[in-house]
Amino acid sequence: MSNEGKKVKIHYTGTLDDGEKFDSSYDHGEPIEFVCMAGDVIPGFDEGVKDMAVGDKKTIHIEPADAYGEVREDLIQEVPLENIPNAEDLPVGGVIYMHGPDGRPVPVQVKAIEDGVATFDFNHPLAGKALNFELELVEVAD
Numbered sequence: 001m002s003n004e005g006k007k008v009k010i011h012y013t014g015t016l017d018d019g020e021k022f023d024s025s026y027d028h029g030e031p032i033e034f035v036c037m038a039g040d041v042i043p044g045f046d047e048g049v050k051d052m053a054v055g056d057k058k059t060i061h062i063e064p065a066d067a068y069g070e071v072r073e074d075l076i077q078e079v080p081l082e083n084i085p086n087a088e089d090l091p092v093g094g095v096i097y098m099h100g101p102d103g104r105p106v107p108v109q110v111k112a113i114e115d116g117v118a119t120f121d122f123n124h125p126l127a128g129k130a131l132n133f134e135l136e137l138v139e140v141a142d
Contacts, residue, residue, distance in 0.1 A: 003036040003050050009139040010049055015132045022126065031138045042067045045133065052137040062131045071128040078117045090118055095125075 009031040013024040025031050034040035036049055044062030052058065064070050081087040090096065090110050097105040098120075111119040 001051075001053065003052065003137075003140055005038070006036055007033060007141045008036050008049055008137060009033045010052075011136040011138055012045075013134045015134075017130050017132065022131075031136075042131075044131070048133065048135060049137065052135065054137055054140055057134070057136045059132065059134050062133070064128050064130060067129070067131045068124040068126045069128075071123050075122040076111065076119065077122065078119050081113070081116050081118055084118060087113075087118065 011025045011031045013021060013026065015021050032041075037046050039046070042062065044060065044066030047066070048058070048060035048062070084090070090113060092110050092113055095107050095109050098108050100106040106122065107125070109121040109123075109125065111121050113119075
């Protein structure tokens with residue numbers, strides 16, 4: 001029985017191939033809820049949930065192409081510090097928020113500051129990484 005088009009609630013724990021946990025619904029207390037196969041979550045996650053039954057638990061492995069994609073070099077940009085307000089406060093290795101084209105905040109990693117230039121990475125932090133999820137389907141509603 002397929003869950004495609006149905007609202008599902010699922011608990012998950014996400015890890016990288018080295019075992020590092022990057023997120024877990026258990027840490028937030030509530031399962032996530034989404035419409036299966038509607039594009040609300042990464043494609044590999046949708047595919048992993050599609051044929052589960054309530055109470056099922058399983059582990060899935062998702063390659064970057066079905067997760068957050070590969071790292072795109074065109075999303076790494078250099079900006080002269082003179083064009084950045086409060087440039088002295090940029091946290092190298094940390095994340096800042098810039099405004100996207102639609103005005104919403106976009107997380108951006110500050111990769112480096114060298115020779116009067118800041119390098120920003122607009123890729124998703126999990127881009128280029130294979131992901132593993134332990135899934136538990138909690139509820140399905142039509």
